[in-house]
Amino acid sequence: MTDTSEKTKIILLICGLCIWAAKSFVFLTLWGWFIVPVFGLPQLVLGEAFGIIIVIEFLSHSTNTYIPPEDYLEEITHSVAVLILYLGAGFLLHLCI
Numbered sequence: 001m002t003d004t005s006e007k008t009k010i011i012l013l014i015c016g017l018c019i020w021a022a023k024s025f026v027f028l029t030l031w032g033w034f035i036v037p038v039f040g041l042p043q044l045v046l047g048e049a050f051g052i053i054i055v056i057e058f059l060s061h062s063t064n065t066y067i068p069p070e071d072y073l074e075e076i077t078h079s080v081a082v083l084i085l086y087l088g089a090g091f092l093l094h095l096c097i
Contacts, residue, residue: 012018012072020057024050026087031096 028049036043044052067075 008069008072015076019076020050020053021046022080022083023053026083026090027053029087030090033090039047 024046028044028046031049035041086087
């Protein structure tokens with residue numbers, strides 16, 4: 001079935017916004033751990049991090065990003081796993097330095 005229901009579209013929109021918020025949180029945290037002490041730049045707030053993530057997504061967005069409906073859950077799971085991996089790796093590195 002290729003037709004996506006309105007309910008599914010709303011759920012995907014909410015998931016997308018949550019993933020963007022999670023990306024912003026991870027970016028904000030890594031920024032505070034590494035960029036602030038090394039370069040002396042100011043700490044960001046969540047809204048600024050969210051805006052930077054939007055710019056990064058815009059600049060790095062591929063034109064061929066169609067995801068078939070049967071792969072939605074896998075794509076969301078992959079995005080969350082990557083964010084956890086980045087945050088975990090950053091945390092371990094932060095503890096070592």
